[in-house]
Amino acid sequence: MKIKSHTVQVHDKVLVMSSQNAEFDESFAELVAENHVQLRSFVRMLGVDPEWVDDLAQEAFLVALRERDSFDERQDVGKWLRGIARNLVRTEIRKGARRQRIQHAVLADMLLRSSETDDECPEWSLMRLSHLRDCVEQLPPKSRQIVSGRYADGWKATDLAAHLAMKADAVRQALVRIRQQLKTCIERRMTESI
Amino acid sequence: MAFQSRFDELLALLLDDVATVVELDELVAIITEDAVKLNQLKDHLVLSDRLSQYEDTRRDALRYVESLKTRARAESASDRFVEAVINSSHSKTGRQAAQPGRPLSSRVWVWIGLAVAASLLIAIASWPEARRDDEDSPTIAASTDPAREDATDSGVAVLTRVVNVVGANTSTWHEGSTLIPQTLAWDKGVLQLEFYSGATVVAEGPASLEIVDPSHIICHFGKLRANIPEPAQGFTILSSTMEVVDLGTEFGMEISSDGSINVQVFEGKIELYETNSERNLATRQELSEGKALAISADGLSKSIDSQSLNFISPNQLSTLTSEASQRHLENWLEQRSVTLADPRVIAYFPFDRQATDDRSLVGYAAGGKELTGAIVGAQWAEGRWPGKSSLEFKRPGDRVRISIPGSYASLTFATWIRLDGLDRRFNSLLLTDKFEVNNPHWQIHQEGHLILGVPDPGVVATHNYRSPQVFQLQDIGNWVQIVTVYDAADQQVRHYLNGKLISSEAFQPTAQGELVLGDATIGNWSPPKGALPSKIRNFNGRMDELTVYGVALSGAQILELFRLGRP
Numbered sequence: 001m002k003i004k005s006h007t008v009q010v011h012d013k014v015l016v017m018s019s020q021n022a023e024f025d026e027s028f029a030e031l032v033a034e035n036h037v038q039l040r041s042f043v044r045m046l047g048v049d050p051e052w053v054d055d056l057a058q059e060a061f062l063v064a065l066r067e068r069d070s071f072d073e074r075q076d077v078g079k080w081l082r083g084i085a086r087n088l089v090r091t092e093i094r095k096g097a098r099r100q101r102i103q104h105a106v107l108a109d110m111l112l113r114s115s116e117t118d119d120e121c122p123e124w125s126l127m128r129l130s131h132l133r134d135c136v137e138q139l140p141p142k143s144r145q146i147v148s149g150r151y152a153d154g155w156k157a158t159d160l161a162a163h164l165a166m167k168a169d170a171v172r173q174a175l176v177r178i179r180q181q182l183k184t185c186i187e188r189r190m191t192e193s194i
Numbered sequence: 195m196a197f198q199s200r201f202d203e204l205l206a207l208l209l210d211d212v213a214t215v216v217e218l219d220e221l222v223a224i225i226t227e228d229a230v231k232l233n234q235l236k237d238h239l240v241l242s243d244r245l246s247q248y249e250d251t252r253r254d255a256l257r258y259v260e261s262l263k264t265r266a267r268a269e270s271a272s273d274r275f276v277e278a279v280i281n282s283s284h285s286k287t288g289r290q291a292a293q294p295g296r297p298l299s300s301r302v303w304v305w306i307g308l309a310v311a312a313s314l315l316i317a318i319a320s321w322p323e324a325r326r327d328d329e330d331s332p333t334i335a336a337s338t339d340p341a342r343e344d345a346t347d348s349g350v351a352v353l354t355r356v357v358n359v360v361g362a363n364t365s366t367w368h369e370g371s372t373l374i375p376q377t378l379a380w381d382k383g384v385l386q387l388e389f390y391s392g393a394t395v396v397a398e399g400p401a402s403l404e405i406v407d408p409s410h411i412i413c414h415f416g417k418l419r420a421n422i423p424e425p426a427q428g429f430t431i432l433s434s435t436m437e438v439v440d441l442g443t444e445f446g447m448e449i450s451s452d453g454s455i456n457v458q459v460f461e462g463k464i465e466l467y468e469t470n471s472e473r474n475l476a477t478r479q480e481l482s483e484g485k486a487l488a489i490s491a492d493g494l495s496k497s498i499d500s501q502s503l504n505f506i507s508p509n510q511l512s513t514l515t516s517e518a519s520q521r522h523l524e525n526w527l528e529q530r531s532v533t534l535a536d537p538r539v540i541a542y543f544p545f546d547r548q549a550t551d552d553r554s555l556v557g558y559a560a561g562g563k564e565l566t567g568a569i570v571g572a573q574w575a576e577g578r579w580p581g582k583s584s585l586e587f588k589r590p591g592d593r594v595r596i597s598i599p600g601s602y603a604s605l606t607f608a609t610w611i612r613l614d615g616l617d618r619r620f621n622s623l624l625l626t627d628k629f630e631v632n633n634p635h636w637q638i639h640q641e642g643h644l645i646l647g648v649p650d651p652g653v654v655a656t657h658n659y660r661s662p663q664v665f666q667l668q669d670i671g672n673w674v675q676i677v678t679v680y681d682a683a684d685q686q687v688r689h690y691l692n693g694k695l696i697s698s699e700a701f702q703p704t705a706q707g708e709l710v711l712g713d714a715t716i717g718n719w720s721p722p723k724g725a726l727p728s729k730i731r732n733f734n735g736r737m738d739e740l741t742v743y744g745v746a747l748s749g750a751q752i753l754e755l756f757r758l759g760r761p
Contacts, residue, residue: 036258041239044243058261107222114236122237169206
């Protein structure tokens, strides 16, 4: 099921946008707090290199800060931010050989086009990190160890495999399976919390 | 075991950051033909990033937002600076017009220019390159965190003394707090502020001080004494009547709310200019050592007898502070004797430094029996009061190894800590070596939650009883009391901060049996073999007194402990 959840779940508070200047004031801080988790993941979903995801998402917020006067408050803020992020990725792809922040131009272009065609985010992807936390912390110890090694310590599958006496492929398979389990867990928790 | 499909394999390689261009080409070919697989890929990308946001401390929300603010400030400052330069070049005098209420001299513009340059350099240097330097690895000291410090430190001064202060908004003023530009107003008592520029200002209430930056304050009224060492030369105090520029000295000022000023120079000399004159030489007066001047609200000045003025000296402030500290220390020493004789205590570490063996942490078990811990790495430091010792934990290896026998239906953990940072996802207070059924882990989460983690007998995963977010950056450097109660009678876990209940949570339905501590570690984790080696949980800060009671203390008893132990 897909819903326009930004208006329903993310922006349950009315954003009061100060229109005088581009100061990083309380209302903008609130906008960032409400949207940064989703926007950063969205940027990754456009094929941006993981090392550059936060940099590019910050750039999108800076553009939003400069352009906030032109933002129509009736519009969905998440949609507006995603539009800005798409423009930045599009520019990145156009840089050709000078590009450095995307992993693979054709893949990024495809993900970009797919996102343009279908901008409505799946409900589960609008989760707060607390939903993820609850699911992650309930993983069996071995799975938790793999997730922690990969994402907290930044180990690649070959390093983790050596440490856990597994094969690298088995670690990668486990990670694919764990991500699927987490998605299911989050969907279930979001349904329960409605 | 093989992957279910080539797509799964390529997806796994992509998210392991090891896919080659050829493999990515192949992945693109697959998803071009299959919309379902394209959506699966998008889901995994999103989830992978969320896991990274949750797990990777370099990407935590606080750091991300602060880094964004730094970039925004750098952009904004850059814009203002360019605008000022353009305005200045169009002005006949070549100077920027002063803003109402806050005249800006050319020296201030130079400072702003330097600040802009510095903040731009910080922004450029700290993002994203610093992320790569900021490895959360066991070989790097816990306090090594340049990206975070650079990005978040918007402070300009540190509050180093707060003595008998009374005022409407003063309850959150603590010694050790970092101050950002703001106005401080209070009715009574003395503050000592140490500015990043090196200047020290002792201010006596009633006073209203506006901190502008590390080298500028505006005093609306109040009595202050400033000591300006050479690096801070040029430190400026503005009042509605005069601008006082220090030339490397020590001086006192008493500013009345009507704008009249008494000023006295103890050492060196100062320059005085009429406010809003942009340091016009025609308004300049110089005052040298031993001289005192009274300036009326309309700017008329006359020499006065310096003996008639009475500014608090650093020694007097020290005496005041010592007297207050001494009273608190005496209260605590009485409480220490009471705790030693308390039959409910199963482990008590007063954190007294032993002259003969300072690598042991002497503690006491029930009945006053000695229970000594082994100090590893951690260093002795000053505790809550001068003359009271504490242990400072800094490096990833720092810890105290202890062993607490017995099993208990209820437990109360109580300690005084001074946090210097939350470097790890979990920052240990007291962790059992084993983390099996009913082994409690008492720690602080990086997001500022106090946590008691207890693996229940009935479930595979641990349940973390967590408080709301109570520790924030501004709490760093302040002594706080934290207490957690595991209460079998009420079937609740309660967390307290500075004697106040901050959360209570019912036991998990599966919780049962008695808690066991056994071999444990203060300020770190010493896990059994098999855990990932990089799971560091070292505490960054000081600890002064740790008590474990074999019963659940009541809220009133905890509040009393706070009153008797407060710095």
